[in-house]
Each structure stands twice: as structure tokens, then as C-alpha cells.
Amino acid sequence: METITLQKPDSQFLRDVRERSGQEPSNCYQCGNCTAGCPYNFAYDIPVSRIMRLLQLGRRDEILQCKSLWLCATCQSCTTRCPNGIDVARIVDVLRHMAREAGYATERNVKAFGDAFLESVEKHGRVFEVGVVAGYVRKTGRFWTDIELGPKMLPKGKLGLRPHSIQGAEHIARIFRRYRGEPEPAATTGGETK
Amino acid sequence: MRIGVFVCHCGSNIAATVDCPSVAEAAKLFPDVVFATDTMYACSEPGQDGIIQAIKEHRLDGCVVASCSPRMHEPTFRRALERAGLNRYMLEMANIREHVSWIGKNKELNTGKATELVRIAAEKLRLNTPLFANQFDVTKRVLVIGGGVAGIQAALDCADAGIQVIMVERETSIGGKMAKLDKTFPTVDCSSCILGPKMVDVAQHPNITLYAASEVEEISGYVGNFDVKVRRKATYVNWASCTGCGLCMEKCPSKKSHDAFNEGVATTTAINIPFPQAIPKKAAINPEFCMKLQKGKCGVCAKVCPTKCIDFEQQDTIVSEKVGAIVAATGYDLFDWTVYGQYGAGRYPDVVTSLQYERMMNASGPTSGHIQRPSDGREPKRVVFIQCVGSRDKSVNRPYCSGFCCMYTAKQAVLTKDHIPDSDSYVFYMDIRSPGKGYDEFTRRAQEQYGVQYVRGRVSMVYPKGDVLVVRGADTLAGTQVEVEADLVVLAVGVEASKGAAHLAEKLRISYDQYGFFMESHPKLKPVETNTAGVYLAGCSQGPKDIPTSVGQGSAAAAKVLTLFAKDKLESDPQVSSVNQNRCVGCLKCTMTCPFGAIKDVKDRAGNTKAEVIETVCQGCGICTVTCPHGAIQLQHFTDNQILAEVNALCQPELEF
Amino acid sequence: MTLTIGYYPGCSGAGTSVEYDQSTRAVCARLGVTLRDVPDWSCCGSTPAHTVNHVLSAALSARNLELAAQAGLEVVTTPCPSCLANLRIAGHKMEQPAFRDDVRALLETECETLAETKSTLQVMVEEVGLDEVQARVTKPLAGLRVACYYGCIMNRPPEVMQFDDPEHPMAMDNLLTACGAEVVPFPLKVECCGAAAGMPRKDIVAELSGRLLDTAAGLGVDAIATACPLCQMNLDLRQGQANAARGTRHAIPVFYFTQLMGLAMGLSAREVGLSKLVVNPKPCLERAGLL
Structure with a gap:
């Protein structure tokens, strides 16, 4: 697997997501509850908790090119059960908007x-x-x-x-x-x- | 008056954002200031020596120290003044650290604000007068509130030192949460085997008076002389003659009473002794379930009692006790986990709390130590433990870590394997927190020797499927969703402040945090003291703690009590109200507003009504001074004139530098 | 009782869930609730709109809320949870002035007053009440074992929906209990059915709806009651696909809860549109003596 260089996060991407979703990705402590409850996880290429982690690391391209963004049905399990009150579904919605804008449509x-x-x-x-x-x-x-x-x-x-x-x-x-x-x-x- | 000003750098804590030499320079222009300097650490030995030397050299009458909060170092500098031969109340402090340098980054603005604070302090100091403390006697008896392991330890240590102890326990037996536990980590020794003897010691110690089934009703007074009223709740059993024979329990027909000691795992009788090792071993009636008290019919217990101690007419009684110190050791309660709809919110009988599981494993518990599913009595072969239920969860307003759940979960998983060798255990965790001595080795042993499967992730939902429960969680290390079928699910429910803790804190006049835990005086250096003199803390009342730490705190609180009682007389604080009898018109409005009952009415020689302050009772809150229509009551060290001088100093036109 | 309330049928009410619309109107008429359609209502944007852009989505929804308010309708009810979610979230987000301005720019209208949206389920429980429903029952659904399935977004997110328990909703359970049915606790009440993935990824719907059908079958139910056109379609129309993909042979009728309420209130099979269901409901209704 690829080595992620921690010093080079796409901080503009992180700022955009923060602003457009109104959510603070650093509130996520990676408990995995969103993945645990996600009905679509079996069809995802990247589980939602890992999307949150990659977001914290500013990994724009990996996220915007993943299939999971398109398979999420906004059922809100993740949002309802997040212990840190993050509207995860909203973040995924925003990422999907950004993927569209960037011309990605992996599903x-x-x-x-x-x-x-x-x-x-x-x-x-x-x-x-x-x-x-x-x-x-x-x-x-x-x-x-x-x-x-x-x-x-x-x-x-x-x-x-x-x-x-x-x-x-x-x-x-x-x-x-x-x-x-x-x-x-x-x-x-x-x-x-x- | 000759005033000296000392502006402390506090290393870079203040000097980084305040120009200390400029503040000292500006202070030289203030009225009566004859000496001003800046100093690196005013509280250090050379710093204090510098103050003493300046007092002598410049024949100072009073000092302003501009440094940290008076909470931190007021006693230090007061002692320095005394060493130089001044009265300790000729000191004023300007807090230019917490109120200036730590909260603002603009050096110019900070320097201006620091200068103004020094000016305020100097103006007040010009009106200060020497004050002298009176001495008073100490009642060398201590009240311990709460009979869990922390309270028991504090009580036994004090009692062994020859101090009279009054212990008040809300439940009908002492022992607290520890008495409910099966084994204790990391040594897996039997909880009641180590706690039981201590409970017996409490009962038999000649210096300990135990009020079980009682609560603190009211507290007045002050350090060294508290007056406490204890409500002894009606148990409908005359404990003086009850022998704890248990015959009443055998015959009581109301067998479906809630069994609080067993956490509702089983039911008990309306009249009961909560457990065989209870201290005191006395029966009490739960009126909610007693047919005689509810419907007026029955009375079987009264008929069978060999000592005729049942009294259905019994009422609550109030007893008064005088003590000199108080230890609050009120422990904890479990978070109400039923807010977690995704774990069934109490709908599924085979989802239990960790404390219920302790009772299920305990040899003296309702199942005699056989682990059985509450739904069908079957022995579970797959047990799933879910950690952090009501801990580290902002969405339920419990963002803190409960501290000991990681350890007891590991212990419960190990014991499960001991009880049911062909069982499998799974632990869902976020982080394993095991920093105590031998703790991490224990959690490793659970995994390596006992084969407990640790899964790093939270559980999103638990739902029934046939007669098993499906637990759907995440394994973030494997990076995906996981599912496991369980016969029994144990929730490691988090800790919260004991019910009613905030209410008791108000009676004790101590602070509590937003979750109801009592506030210690200093998080590092005064862990068992409170900001109310003579009131000490132990155990989980201050925050989640395991048994060793609770016991340590119990002993620490006892040491503080004994330190206090080492003196025969205490000094009263002269910063109290006093009445100018010439101006008092005897309206007595002050007696009505005083929250401490510290003002009494007296007659002067002409027979006129006047108010008079009881110095030892007055807490110096100042409410009377703003109540008095004639300004006849003044709070010493905070008189109207002193406060007005501060306001005038602040409201002056800007200083020119 | 008399109650007049705005009504937003949703696009599928005129197509794939025509029987939901039909039975909702019939049951409301029985209960004395007058439904006034939002004049010239348009599509709320559904899931596709919010996956493209939140302002676009809110504009499509807000047009309806504004039309309703202009027609004097303070409250609009919709049977469809997807419409409900879009309409309510639009109203919720438009409380923020900046967002509201963005929506106004797309709509070219002022959006000064917007109607509030409530699900038909909520109106029946809160405005009509269980007692009133029970009083109207003439043919109790005795002997019909039903699992109530709410779908994922009827009550989520809770701070927007403000109704019922997001993990264990009871509104439909209570309504059908009042109609005499034997309602079994259904543990997967709020698990997603696969939603709109049916056409592009029917494997997903087969899996998720298949799990729901397995669980319902395990509880020995006669039928499933739903409150969502998409859930109903996935469980009913696509039940065959789920069976084929997972090797099961379920034949569980999937009703709209309003159809069952209608039957209990003496409406005919035709009046509640039973013929529109794909899995034949006749055997189970006959077994329970309801036909």
C-alpha cells in the first residue's frame, strides 16, 4: 500500500469540506460507529469511517474517486449515531457534490x-x-x-x-x-x- | 501611607505579553507609592526576600504585588509581610496573569490593563487597616458522608487516630458499589473478602457512629464547628432490637420488590436485608412494595418477628451532630444507558449492565454465581462486551472517560472464561486504558491466555434474531463492519455523579462541575481539599476512580482531617462584617438576608434594637452590606469606601506615560 | 373531528404508489380530515437533487412550501418520507439567512412565509389521535400479524424530524394496534431497504431488502406495513429479485399502513387499492377473515 506523506495534506480541500458541510472533521475520533451502522458498507470500496480519516489527512483525490460516495443513500444511520454529533451523511453529500464538480463519477x-x-x-x-x-x-x-x-x-x-x-x-x-x-x-x- | 509595588514577571508567563518594568515605572506616579520594582519570580525565595528588604529599607506600610491570582499566592505574600513585621492585611494583589497576560496577546493593551489593575490595588490599599484574627475552639469530630470504600477508609483512619467519626449512609447498608462486585482487578481477588472485614471494623469501632438509611439534611457553621442535621429515614423496623435473623424475609409475601442491591437482576421481599454481609445487618421495609403500608393488609413480618421490632408507624427522625470537619465520599451512579435506542433501550432482557453482570457472576448473588441469561436462564456461550456506553460520548453529554471500565471489562471477560470454559468473549473497545500497576499486563493476559477477542470499534446496533442478539459493530483495524451473534450482551456503562450530589454540594457550599462531580481545590496540588475550609473529598464524588485510588483518597482525606485537628484552636478570618452601632437603626433587614444566620439582634444600653454579627459564623459574603439602608454594616477589608476607591481608580482619565 | 390540512402527494403518488395516495385520501376522509392539495405542486427534488446541490434541492422543495403558505395552508402533510425529509430539511436550513438568500436567488421569489411539513403518520397520531382512530374501526384486523417498517428517514435526523423515537419509532405500531392488528416488534424498523439504488444497483436492494424480508419471515408475520413508496416498491415489486438473488422464497404481502387502516375502517379492497400490490395480499387477508 501507498505511504501517505503526513506533511502534505490538501488543506484547501479540508477547508472547503468544512465550510460547505458546516461540520468539523477533526471532531472524529475514529470509533467506527458510522461504518458499524452503514447498511451500504458491504458494497463500498472505502468504509465511511475511513473516508473520515482520509478527510482528516486531506486526501482529496482518493476520496473523490471512491465508489462509496455514489452508493450512500443518505439513510442517516451514521449521523444519528455519531457520538461526536458529526453530520456524517452531510459530509458525504458534500463530497459527492465535489466529486461531481471534479468530473468524477465512479458509479x-x-x-x-x-x-x-x-x-x-x-x-x-x-x-x-x-x-x-x-x-x-x-x-x-x-x-x-x-x-x-x-x-x-x-x-x-x-x-x-x-x-x-x-x-x-x-x-x-x-x-x-x-x-x-x-x-x-x-x-x-x-x-x-x- | 508608604506603599511598595512589586510587578512579577512570572518567568515569561506575564513578561511575554506585559511590559513589567513599564508597569512598575508607571506605578511610581500613583499616590503614596514610594517604591516600585519588577521582579522575576515574586513568590520565590529571593523574590520574597526582596519584598521584605524593600519594606525595611523604604519603611513601607503596605505592599501591592502584581502577579498571579490571589487563590495561588495570597497566603505566600501575606506571610512575607508578616515576616517583615507588617500586618498581613496590608497586602493587595493585582492579578495580571490570569486576568491579563494569559488572556490577551496585545502587549501594549496588556501593559495598560496591568497598570490599571495595579492602580486599583494601590488605591484600595490606601484605605486598608490592620486586621487581627480571633481564635476559636475546634470540635474534634468528623462527619463522613457515604459508606463506600472511600468513606470507609477515611472513617477507619480517623477513628484509629482517636477521632470520633459520624458516618452517614443513604442505603440501608454500607459497602457502596464495591460490595456488589464479584472479583477485583488486576489480582482477581474476591471483593467482599477484602471489603467485608473493613465493613465489620466500621460497625465495631468504638469511635464510629453509623447512621445507615440516612441523609444529610442540613449543614451550618464553619470549619471546626459545623452543625449537622441528619435525617434518619423510616425503615419501619426498630433497629435497636432487630437482630438481623431474617425470619421476616422468609415470610414476607411481597416477593416482587425491586432488588436495588442486585441491580434488578432478581427481585426481593418488601422487608429485606440487602445482602448477607450487610452492615448494619438490619431489616428495612421498602414501603413501595409493602402490602401493609400500601393497602393496610398483611403485617406478617410483625407477627413472625421474634423481637417485635416491626413498627409500621415509624417516621423519619432528625438527629443533630456537631463536627469540626466533613469528608464527602458520595461515590457514583451508573449512567442511564436506556437513552441508547440502538442497544435496545432496555427492551432486550439479555442486554445487561456491567454491574448487573457482577451480580450474575457473584457467588452470593441471585444466581449463586451461575451466569444465566435473564430471558431463559440458559448459560450463554457467546458474550459480547460493549465499552464506552455513556462514556466519551458527546452526543449524550458524557464526553469524559469513566476510567475503570476497560479494566473491569477485561476482568469480566476473564471470569466469563473461568465460569464457562467453552464460552467465547468479544470486547468492543475504542482504546484500552490501563495505566495502573499491573493493569496493562492484565488486559494482555485476557487476550493472550484467555483468548478474549478484542475488537477495536464502537457498536452501532444490537437487535434480536430468534433467541440470540446480533451485534453489529466496526473493526476499524480490519477496516470494515463486523457482526457477531451473542447470547448475552454486557454494556460497560459509564460513571456519573451520584444522584443528588449537586444538591449536597450546595448544602456543603462546595463547587461542582457541569456533571455534578465535586470540585477539588486544586487539580494537582489539593486533590482532596475543597474551597470550603474543613470540607474534604474522597473517591468517585470528585470524578471516576478505581478502588485503589478511592482508598488512597480516603486515607488522604483522613490525613487532612487529622492535620486540621492537630491544632487545638483555629484562627477566625477577620474579613467579616461588623456593625457600626451608631448608624444601625435596628431594622434587621440584614438578619433576613444573611444566608448563614450570622447576624443576631441585641439591645443596646438604651434598650434600642441593634444588629450584631457573630464573627465565627459570618462567611464574609457581603450580602448584608448591600442590604443595609444606612451603610451601617461594613465588610472588613471590603468596605464601601475601599470598593469605591477601586472604582474611582478605574474610572480615571487615561494615564499619560 | 374536523381538520383541514394541506396535502402534498409526491410524484410517486401519481404513479408507482397510487394506492398509497388513494388509501391516504380515503382514510383521511373517514377520519374527518380534509386534505387540500398544494396548488400546482411540483417535485421536491427527492434524493437526486440533494446529492447534486443543497441549494437546488431546497429551492425545488421551498417552491411548494411557499405555494402552500400563499394558499393559506400553514401545515402540509405528505405520506412520503423522502418528500417529508426534503421539505422539512429545506425549511430547517432556510432558517439560516445566508442559505435562504441563496435559495431565493434560484427561486426568484421572496419565500417570506413557508408552510410547515408533517408526515401523514404524525398527523394521524398527533392531530387525529389513537382514540379517534380506534373509534372508527368497524372491522378490526384481528388475527393479522404485522411487522411495521418505517424506513430510514421517516424519523431521521431527529433534530429535523422532531417526531417519534429515531431508533424505535412506535407511531405506526400504535395506529395498527388501534386497528386491532397483532403488531410484532420488528427490530429492523429503521434499517435502509436500498432506497433508490434499485435501478442502477439492484444487487444492493436485493441484499438490503432481502435482510428485511428474512427478518420479518423469521418473526412469522402475515404482512409488512410500510409508510414509504420506495420501501414498499423495494419490498413488494422487487421481492422476486431479492428471492432470486438470495435463494429465498418469500411471498410476504407489503401494504401501506393506510391500506390496512382503511380495511379496518370498513373501506373496500378497491377503495384502498389492494389490486395494485404485487405480492398477492388476498391469502393473508382471507386467513385473517378480512376479505
Whole structure:
């Protein structure tokens, strides 16, 4: 295994995480309780308590490239049981934001699903589930995903085949555009009421 | 008045952020100051000699020492003044260390503030007058509160030295937590075998009066002369005639009473003697469970008692005792671990506390020393120990280490293997804290010889699966999650201050920390003293401690008591209130506000009502001085004029340097 | 009793959990609770939004809280814990002025008043009350052994949710007990089911939901009651996947707790949308004499 040089932590990274999460990583004394309770640990490449340790050591790249960040479902076990009151789930959320910004997506399908979901929200104002599946398949090429579930759901009318569009759909779309810092298309700026 | 000013560098403690020579230079301009200098260590021998020499050379009437807190060195400098022939109250201190150099880094600002503090002190000193202490007698009897091992040790040491001891114990027997333990680490010797003889000594010692089932109701007075009221709680048994035969226990039909001694592992009878070696060996009725006291029906115990000592009408009584010193040894209680929902919060019968486990292992315990699962009585083959339950956990407001859990957990794991040779034990720990003599060797032996599996990590949850418990934790050394199925889970529950400790501290007028542990006078140099003269501490009342340390503190507290009692007379503090009889109009508002009952009303020769201070009772708090509408009561050494002089000094326009 | 309260069905209420929405509305009507839909409500952003950005997530949620407040709804109830978490966390974080300003910049609205969000579970326990529920029961669920499963975020984090015990919640247990069911203590009440990993990593859902199903089966339950569309989908629709991955043969019906309450209050199978369930609930309901 690699030797970690302790004198060279990425202190800017540590500061960013501290500021964006509002949490103090040095409060962690490595008891392992977050790992102990994490339902997803079996699927992780780096256990969450080790992510906390690597964070203390300022190991940016190792953390942002790990798969665990994408597999965490924010179930909050770690946050609820941390003896030092650290909102661990929030730190992981922030690390995931930073991984996205840095262009890492080590669990591509998880990212694709989230993207497809938000594209659906942006388009319709509400999630159109069939649309999410279609978007996900388009991004991943995984046509056979859950194909066996179709016959179970379709006859029950659980899958709406048409999106519910809402009046405020354009408002939602603008939220997304502003979030991305995109200019407003000429046709839709002004005039419309929310 | 001729005043001398001495500005201490305290090495670099003060001088690093205060320009001491400048402060001394500025002080030379203050009224009545005829001499000012800076000095490296004012408290050192050359430092004190310098003060004495200056007093003589410059014919000084009083001194200002600008150094550390008066808590630290006021007695030192007062003695120096006395050696130079001045009255000890002609000293004023300016605290330029704790109040200046340690809390600010700006040297210019610090120097200005230090100068102002010196000026305040000098202005007050100009109004100081010599004060003289009176002498008073000492009552050479000691009150020991708490009959655990620390209190027992303190009581026996004092009693052996010929001092009369009053011991007050809340429970019906002394022995405390140690009496509940099976074996003790690291020697694995039997707890009751080593404690039992000491308990018997307490009972038989001619110098010890034991009040069990009693609590301290009220304390007044002062060092050397405390008046204590003890509430002897109703036990509904006349202890003078109870022989401890136990017949009542055999016949009592209410057999589901909570068994506090056995930590609820078993139940007991409503009338009971908590354990066979109890001291005093007397029965008491738990009124919550007694059918006669609850419903008026039964009275079987009264019928069978051969000495007719049952008294259902018994009431609490108050006894008064005079003592000269008090040792508080109130011990600890276990943290309420049921706040941990993830460990079942008390829902799972096979999750027990470490103290319950002691009772389960103890040969004189409810299972006669056979380890059995509370749920089904089965012998457990896999026992999981979880450490730091209510210790080192900020989320439950218990950030401190309870100190001895690592050791007793190792002991319990070793004993488990002794009791059940084909069992496996697992210990979840964060750090093994075993700094005592032979302690670390013991924890190693648990692992190396007894095969106890130590797992470094906390446990996130415990849940039932069929008739076993699944313990899910982390092994941070292996770097992942671990699971183990357990027949029994033992929680090493942390220590907290004894219930009611804070309340007792207020009666004793001693400080306690945010968790209710009593505050020692100095964390290193005065570990068993408190800031109230004549009140001493021992054992876990001050913070978590193991048995050897508690015993050591019990003896240390006894030594302090004996030191105090070595003198036949004590000096009273003259810093007390006194009434100017000419100005007193006899409204007696002061008698109503005095928290110590130190002011009485008297008649002057003309028959007018006047207030008068009882010097030995007055604590010098000053409440009466602000109550008096005519300024007739003044606190010596802190008169209104002295305080106003300080305020005026501070409120002057800025000094020019 | 009469109570009018805002209602936020959540996107899945119009799709995969239509029976949760349907049974919630029907049971509330029975209990005298009038649900007023938040006008033109939009998606709360769910998990994907907060994994991308907290301000974006809060903006998507806050739009609904503001619309509700403008419609005069002080309190909004939602049956879905994921919506609940997003809406409540948005409200919680927006108490910080700096964060609120960031959200306002995305929303282009003032966000002066925001409605408060409560789970439908909380409303039924605290506003309606167990006595009232019990009084409405006409067909007690006697003989139905149920494990109540709350999912991971119904009560977490506790300082945001401010309801029930985060480790051992009892609200649903108490409601179904009031409806006459035999509720067994379920030790994994708050363990995660695999959440939204179903599509990208169904192996994870198979494992986590599989553990829940094993534990419920070990307790000999007739059914599992849930309060979350995602939990219900993972345990019901994906029960076959869990069986296939783990070599088990569970066939445990997974109800929404509102469906069981509805049945106890005399609503028909159609009114509570029983036909939408994947694992056939008929045998267990017939065994208990409820159909």
C-alpha cells in the first residue's frame, strides 16, 4: 500500500469540506460507529469511517474517486449515531457534490439515474417515472434493466404513460437554468407569471 | 501611607505579553507609592526576600504585588509581610496573569490593563487597616458522608487516630458499589473478602457512629464547628432490637420488590436485608412494595418477628451532630444507558449492565454465581462486551472517560472464561486504558491466555434474531463492519455523579462541575481539599476512580482531617462584617438576608434594637452590606469606601506615560 | 373531528404508489380530515437533487412550501418520507439567512412565509389521535400479524424530524394496534431497504431488502406495513429479485399502513387499492377473515 506523506495534506480541500458541510472533521475520533451502522458498507470500496480519516489527512483525490460516495443513500444511520454529533451523511453529500464538480463519477449508473430523474423534473415539473427509465436506458444503454418488472406493473396501472405537466413547469425549468448559470432563452424571459 | 509595588514577571508567563518594568515605572506616579520594582519570580525565595528588604529599607506600610491570582499566592505574600513585621492585611494583589497576560496577546493593551489593575490595588490599599484574627475552639469530630470504600477508609483512619467519626449512609447498608462486585482487578481477588472485614471494623469501632438509611439534611457553621442535621429515614423496623435473623424475609409475601442491591437482576421481599454481609445487618421495609403500608393488609413480618421490632408507624427522625470537619465520599451512579435506542433501550432482557453482570457472576448473588441469561436462564456461550456506553460520548453529554471500565471489562471477560470454559468473549473497545500497576499486563493476559477477542470499534446496533442478539459493530483495524451473534450482551456503562450530589454540594457550599462531580481545590496540588475550609473529598464524588485510588483518597482525606485537628484552636478570618452601632437603626433587614444566620439582634444600653454579627459564623459574603439602608454594616477589608476607591481608580482619565 | 390540512402527494403518488395516495385520501376522509392539495405542486427534488446541490434541492422543495403558505395552508402533510425529509430539511436550513438568500436567488421569489411539513403518520397520531382512530374501526384486523417498517428517514435526523423515537419509532405500531392488528416488534424498523439504488444497483436492494424480508419471515408475520413508496416498491415489486438473488422464497404481502387502516375502517379492497400490490395480499387477508 501507498505511504501517505503526513506533511502534505490538501488543506484547501479540508477547508472547503468544512465550510460547505458546516461540520468539523477533526471532531472524529475514529470509533467506527458510522461504518458499524452503514447498511451500504458491504458494497463500498472505502468504509465511511475511513473516508473520515482520509478527510482528516486531506486526501482529496482518493476520496473523490471512491465508489462509496455514489452508493450512500443518505439513510442517516451514521449521523444519528455519531457520538461526536458529526453530520456524517452531510459530509458525504458534500463530497459527492465535489466529486461531481471534479468530473468524477465512479458509479456511472447511479449518476445516470440521478441525472435522468432531475431531467424529468426539469422538463415536467414533476417526475415522470417512465420517462426516468427511458432517460436512464438512453444514458447507460442498459435496455434490459428491470425488464422483468414491466409485466408486473403495467397491468396494475402503476406506471403512468403520460407525464403530468404542471403550470409551474417553466418556473422549475428556470430554477435549473439559474442553478447552472445559463442565460434565459429569449422566448421565455419576461411576460410569464409564476 | 508608604506603599511598595512589586510587578512579577512570572518567568515569561506575564513578561511575554506585559511590559513589567513599564508597569512598575508607571506605578511610581500613583499616590503614596514610594517604591516600585519588577521582579522575576515574586513568590520565590529571593523574590520574597526582596519584598521584605524593600519594606525595611523604604519603611513601607503596605505592599501591592502584581502577579498571579490571589487563590495561588495570597497566603505566600501575606506571610512575607508578616515576616517583615507588617500586618498581613496590608497586602493587595493585582492579578495580571490570569486576568491579563494569559488572556490577551496585545502587549501594549496588556501593559495598560496591568497598570490599571495595579492602580486599583494601590488605591484600595490606601484605605486598608490592620486586621487581627480571633481564635476559636475546634470540635474534634468528623462527619463522613457515604459508606463506600472511600468513606470507609477515611472513617477507619480517623477513628484509629482517636477521632470520633459520624458516618452517614443513604442505603440501608454500607459497602457502596464495591460490595456488589464479584472479583477485583488486576489480582482477581474476591471483593467482599477484602471489603467485608473493613465493613465489620466500621460497625465495631468504638469511635464510629453509623447512621445507615440516612441523609444529610442540613449543614451550618464553619470549619471546626459545623452543625449537622441528619435525617434518619423510616425503615419501619426498630433497629435497636432487630437482630438481623431474617425470619421476616422468609415470610414476607411481597416477593416482587425491586432488588436495588442486585441491580434488578432478581427481585426481593418488601422487608429485606440487602445482602448477607450487610452492615448494619438490619431489616428495612421498602414501603413501595409493602402490602401493609400500601393497602393496610398483611403485617406478617410483625407477627413472625421474634423481637417485635416491626413498627409500621415509624417516621423519619432528625438527629443533630456537631463536627469540626466533613469528608464527602458520595461515590457514583451508573449512567442511564436506556437513552441508547440502538442497544435496545432496555427492551432486550439479555442486554445487561456491567454491574448487573457482577451480580450474575457473584457467588452470593441471585444466581449463586451461575451466569444465566435473564430471558431463559440458559448459560450463554457467546458474550459480547460493549465499552464506552455513556462514556466519551458527546452526543449524550458524557464526553469524559469513566476510567475503570476497560479494566473491569477485561476482568469480566476473564471470569466469563473461568465460569464457562467453552464460552467465547468479544470486547468492543475504542482504546484500552490501563495505566495502573499491573493493569496493562492484565488486559494482555485476557487476550493472550484467555483468548478474549478484542475488537477495536464502537457498536452501532444490537437487535434480536430468534433467541440470540446480533451485534453489529466496526473493526476499524480490519477496516470494515463486523457482526457477531451473542447470547448475552454486557454494556460497560459509564460513571456519573451520584444522584443528588449537586444538591449536597450546595448544602456543603462546595463547587461542582457541569456533571455534578465535586470540585477539588486544586487539580494537582489539593486533590482532596475543597474551597470550603474543613470540607474534604474522597473517591468517585470528585470524578471516576478505581478502588485503589478511592482508598488512597480516603486515607488522604483522613490525613487532612487529622492535620486540621492537630491544632487545638483555629484562627477566625477577620474579613467579616461588623456593625457600626451608631448608624444601625435596628431594622434587621440584614438578619433576613444573611444566608448563614450570622447576624443576631441585641439591645443596646438604651434598650434600642441593634444588629450584631457573630464573627465565627459570618462567611464574609457581603450580602448584608448591600442590604443595609444606612451603610451601617461594613465588610472588613471590603468596605464601601475601599470598593469605591477601586472604582474611582478605574474610572480615571487615561494615564499619560 | 374536523381538520383541514394541506396535502402534498409526491410524484410517486401519481404513479408507482397510487394506492398509497388513494388509501391516504380515503382514510383521511373517514377520519374527518380534509386534505387540500398544494396548488400546482411540483417535485421536491427527492434524493437526486440533494446529492447534486443543497441549494437546488431546497429551492425545488421551498417552491411548494411557499405555494402552500400563499394558499393559506400553514401545515402540509405528505405520506412520503423522502418528500417529508426534503421539505422539512429545506425549511430547517432556510432558517439560516445566508442559505435562504441563496435559495431565493434560484427561486426568484421572496419565500417570506413557508408552510410547515408533517408526515401523514404524525398527523394521524398527533392531530387525529389513537382514540379517534380506534373509534372508527368497524372491522378490526384481528388475527393479522404485522411487522411495521418505517424506513430510514421517516424519523431521521431527529433534530429535523422532531417526531417519534429515531431508533424505535412506535407511531405506526400504535395506529395498527388501534386497528386491532397483532403488531410484532420488528427490530429492523429503521434499517435502509436500498432506497433508490434499485435501478442502477439492484444487487444492493436485493441484499438490503432481502435482510428485511428474512427478518420479518423469521418473526412469522402475515404482512409488512410500510409508510414509504420506495420501501414498499423495494419490498413488494422487487421481492422476486431479492428471492432470486438470495435463494429465498418469500411471498410476504407489503401494504401501506393506510391500506390496512382503511380495511379496518370498513373501506373496500378497491377503495384502498389492494389490486395494485404485487405480492398477492388476498391469502393473508382471507386467513385473517378480512376479505
